[in-house]
Amino acid sequence: MVYFTVGPTQLFSEVKNFIKEALTEDILSISHRGEKFKKIYDFAERSLRKLLDVPDTHEIFFFSSATEIMERILQNCVEKHSFHVVNGAFSERFYQIARELGKEPHILRKEWGSGIYPDEVKVEKQDEIICMVQNETSTGVSIPMEVIYGIKESYPDKILAIDIVSSAPYVDINFRMVDIAFFSVQKGFGLPAGLGVCILHKQCIQKAKSLANRGISIGSYHGFLNIHKKSIDKQTVETPNVLGIYLLGKICEFFISTKGTDSLKNIVRKHAGMIYESIEDSKVFGAFVKENYFRSETTIVLESKYGSKSVLDFLRGKGIEVSSGYGKFKDRHLRIGNFAMHTTKEVEELLTSLNIFEEKSLKS
Amino acid sequence: MVYFTVGPTQLFSEVKNFIKEALTEDILSISHRGEKFKKIYDFAERSLRKLLDVPDTHEIFFFSSATEIMERILQNCVEKHSFHVVNGAFSERFYQIARELGKEPHILRKEWGSGIYPDEVKVEKQDEIICMVQNETSTGVSIPMEVIYGIKESYPDKILAIDIVSSAPYVDINFRMVDIAFFSVQKGFGLPAGLGVCILHKQCIQKAKSLANRGISIGSYHGFLNIHKKSIDKQTVETPNVLGIYLLGKICEFFISTKGTDSLKNIVRKHAGMIYESIEDSKVFGAFVKENYFRSETTIVLESKYGSKSVLDFLRGKGIEVSSGYGKFKDRHLRIGNFAMHTTKEVEELLTSLNIFEEKSLKS
Numbered sequence: 001m002v003y004f005t006v007g008p009t010q011l012f013s014e015v016k017n018f019i020k021e022a023l024t025e026d027i028l029s030i031s032h033r034g035e036k037f038k039k040i041y042d043f044a045e046r047s048l049r050k051l052l053d054v055p056d057t058h059e060i061f062f063f064s065s066a067t068e069i070m071e072r073i074l075q076n077c078v079e080k081h082s083f084h085v086v087n088g089a090f091s092e093r094f095y096q097i098a099r100e101l102g103k104e105p106h107i108l109r110k111e112w113g114s115g116i117y118p119d120e121v122k123v124e125k126q127d128e129i130i131c132m133v134q135n136e137t138s139t140g141v142s143i144p145m146e147v148i149y150g151i152k153e154s155y156p157d158k159i160l161a162i163d164i165v166s167s168a169p170y171v172d173i174n175f176r177m178v179d180i181a182f183f184s185v186q187k188g189f190g191l192p193a194g195l196g197v198c199i200l201h202k203q204c205i206q207k208a209k210s211l212a213n214r215g216i217s218i219g220s221y222h223g224f225l226n227i228h229k230k231s232i233d234k235q236t237v238e239t240p241n242v243l244g245i246y247l248l249g250k251i252c253e254f255f256i257s258t259k260g261t262d263s264l265k266n267i268v269r270k271h272a273g274m275i276y277e278s279i280e281d282s283k284v285f286g287a288f289v290k291e292n293y294f295r296s297e298t299t300i301v302l303e304s305k306y307g308s309k310s311v312l313d314f315l316r317g318k319g320i321e322v323s324s325g326y327g328k329f330k331d332r333h334l335r336i337g338n339f340a341m342h343t344t345k346e347v348e349e350l351l352t353s354l355n356i357f358e359e360k361s362l363k364s
Numbered sequence: 365m366v367y368f369t370v371g372p373t374q375l376f377s378e379v380k381n382f383i384k385e386a387l388t389e390d391i392l393s394i395s396h397r398g399e400k401f402k403k404i405y406d407f408a409e410r411s412l413r414k415l416l417d418v419p420d421t422h423e424i425f426f427f428s429s430a431t432e433i434m435e436r437i438l439q440n441c442v443e444k445h446s447f448h449v450v451n452g453a454f455s456e457r458f459y460q461i462a463r464e465l466g467k468e469p470h471i472l473r474k475e476w477g478s479g480i481y482p483d484e485v486k487v488e489k490q491d492e493i494i495c496m497v498q499n500e501t502s503t504g505v506s507i508p509m510e511v512i513y514g515i516k517e518s519y520p521d522k523i524l525a526i527d528i529v530s531s532a533p534y535v536d537i538n539f540r541m542v543d544i545a546f547f548s549v550q551k552g553f554g555l556p557a558g559l560g561v562c563i564l565h566k567q568c569i570q571k572a573k574s575l576a577n578r579g580i581s582i583g584s585y586h587g588f589l590n591i592h593k594k595s596i597d598k599q600t601v602e603t604p605n606v607l608g609i610y611l612l613g614k615i616c617e618f619f620i621s622t623k624g625t626d627s628l629k630n631i632v633r634k635h636a637g638m639i640y641e642s643i644e645d646s647k648v649f650g651a652f653v654k655e656n657y658f659r660s661e662t663t664i665v666l667e668s669k670y671g672s673k674s675v676l677d678f679l680r681g682k683g684i685e686v687s688s689g690y691g692k693f694k695d696r697h698l699r700i701g702n703f704a705m706h707t708t709k710e711v712e713e714l715l716t717s718l719n720i721f722e723e724k725s726l727k728s
Contacts, residue, residue, distance in 0.1 A: 001390055001393075003390070003393040003394075005393070005395055007603070008392065008393055008394060008395065008396065008603065008606065009393060010393055011392055011393060015392075016387055019383065019387065023380055023383065026365055026367070028372065028375055028379075028556040028557075029365075029367040029369070029372050029373060029374055029375060029685075030367075030372060031369055031372065031687065032372065032557065064428035064429075064432070064558075064602075064605070065428075065602040065603055065604070066602075066603075067585045067601065067602035067603075068428070068585070068586075068602065070584075070585075071583070071584045071585060071586075074584075093585075096584075097584040097585060100581065100583070100584035100585075100587065101581055101583075101584055102579075102581045184603060186603060192392040192605075192606065192607050193392075193396065193603045193604065193605060193606050193607075194428070194558050194559075194603075194604065194605030194606070194607065194608060195558075215466075217464065217465055217466045219435070219464070219465070220434075220435045220438075220460075220461040220464035220465055221431045221432070221434075221435060221457075221461060221464075222432075222435075223464065237431065238428075238429040238430075238431035238432065239371070239372065239429055239430075239431075239548060239550060239557045239558075240429070240557065240558065241428070241556075241557060241558030241605060241608075242372065242556065242557050242558070243556050243557075243558065243607075244558060244605075321393075323395065
């Protein structure tokens with residue numbers, strides 16, 4: 001089966017070898033307090049820093065999921081008020097977590113499938129952070145980074161936090177304009193699930209400190225101050241997902257080794273072009289995101305005239321798995337995870353299969 | 365290298381095959397919302413329930429580490445006051461997490477290396493929960509379950525929570541006398557790190573509900589109410605460590621398949637006897653825990669006349685890795701993880717090596 005799902009998704013074929021190496025090298029048995037682990041941690045951190053061009057102003061922290069990271073950001077960076085752009089299921093979750101933590105979040109709600117322009121965003125004076133999902137896995141909306149930079153320019157004093165769960169590591173980020181970006185590894189990195197990564201400006205640790213000093217709970221073991229203290233020594237507070245951190249370093253190294261037109265970013269761009277082009281004249285499939293400007297290259301969401309189930313079943317018969325729609329669109333949408341582990345041949349097979357489905361269904 | 369470390373530790377040799385199976389069966393790519401995952405979740409839950417004899421009164425929840433579970437218990441079961449028996453590093457952490465969360469914990473502090481008897485425990489009326497570490501990985505103290513039942517008998521209305529991180533699945537627990545027991549999988553289960561498991565009485569979910577209803581934050585995505593809601597459908601709130609859950613089910617099935625004198629519990633008991641016996645007349649090594657009654661079978665802590673470093677180095681030269689002491693005892697103790705993945709031959713090699721070290725060091 002080839003997984004064009006939005007995450008967990010197909011592993012990079014290299015990952016199987018990395019796992020075998022991990023087993024051979026006893027990576028799953030070593031102490032998380034020993035030198036060997038510290039080297040693994042350091043390698044993962046340095047490789048990721050290089051891959052995503054993360055400056056020294058920012059720290060890299062490991063968590064267990066992107067969902068956890070949403071919670072920890074709101075605990076550590078918000079005394080009372082957060083501001084949320086909500087245009088899909090995951091931005092909604094970010095907002096709901098703020099509420100569950102007893103914060104008082106403000107919200108700018110947009111239709112599912114809509115993007116946002118900088119001048120729509122009105123952040124209130126008391127808001128401490130702007131929370132956005134840069135690439136909405138539920139809808140296939142991608143907010144271009146220039147929009148996000150525009151918002152930061154209007155509100156330079158607010159912490160800007162973006163979820164790049166399903167666009168990393170393909171989206172280019174200028175970290176001078178982004179305070180926090182976070183993701184999990186079971187999507188674009190093509191790794192097993194169970195690790196979240198948060199890149200955050202050092203000022204966020206200061207913010208956590210100032211909250212803690214004023215007696216506001218910033219959580220416990222995964223409060224930014226505790227994590228930061230351990231991270232200096234290339235360790236985690238708890239026994240972490242050691243395999244996950246090991247694999248992250250290895251896959252980053254692999255990404256870095258691909259260059260030029262063969263770079264993994266270019267592959268994703270090329271395949272996204274192929275997929276969107278193939279449905280342009282389709283009578284069955286259409287892009288859910290109407291504005292070209294907001295269409296994601298990594299999570300491509302299609303409306304299907306005949307619903308999702310028959311298409312999913314048909315593709316499965318061809319050895320291809322794609323994701324159904326999310327939430328209220330479960331039965332109407334297809335979501336295609338377009339990450340760089342897929343070969344052009346696999347993408348062609350996906351498109352051929354969709355085409356055959358279309359011809360068959362229009363005839364019957 | 366053979367890992368007699370206290371965790372992460374040696375994997376069961378079966379685990380490598382389970383991982384290969386997981387790769388072959390695309391377990392790392394499947395959706396965490398699909399039927400295949402639900403079956404994996406259900407199998408892990410049912411197998412663990414069978415292995416540990418967990419009654420229907422208790423739920424099983426998955427987390428990312430035992431440290432996380434300490435936080436979630438205190439968030440979800442405590443409005444204000446928790447009671448902690450602290451006799452080592454991990455019981456200290458449980459207590460500190462309560463403080464970091466802004467609770468008002470009470471403490472009964474004992475020397476590292478000491479156990480506790482039921483009549484020493486005086487819990488105050490307002491305390492909502494009794495928190496104990498049944499098996500202290502830092503010191504090798506194991507509180508016999510009869511002591512813990514005695515405490516519960518004295519305080520039947522308090523929630524009793526025990527950390528069995530380094531004794532599971534070898535310790536027998538009567539869950540009619542224990543409300544919460546939790547562990548992580550990189551110790552006695554011989555699995556890769558990155559998964560914590562909490563077994564909790566349904567009344568703990570009711571407690572969380574009553575806190576939430578009174579406007580007290582019980583956390584967000586990993587609040588017991590959110591987890592419980594998803595668990596009914598054999599799912600997790602976030603994208604979990606799918607491999608970890610898969611491996612847990614497989615290793616539980618393996619444990620269940622061993623019976624009689626070959627049962628994995630009996631193997632651990634036998635090996636523990638061998639290890640303690642071997643140092644009885646030693647002039648170099650002695651058990652750190654002075655009272656026999658409190659000596660752990662799974663984490664055996666030795667004082668070393670010549671400190672830990674030279675012993676660790678010597679053993680490493682023999683292809684054996686044991687853990688150093690914890691915290692203030694780092695340079696003075698050895699900690700031996702005695703779990704059932706070790707063969708009797710490996711234990712004999714460990715003991716022979718310790719004996720050679722002793723003879724050499726006494727001569728020189």
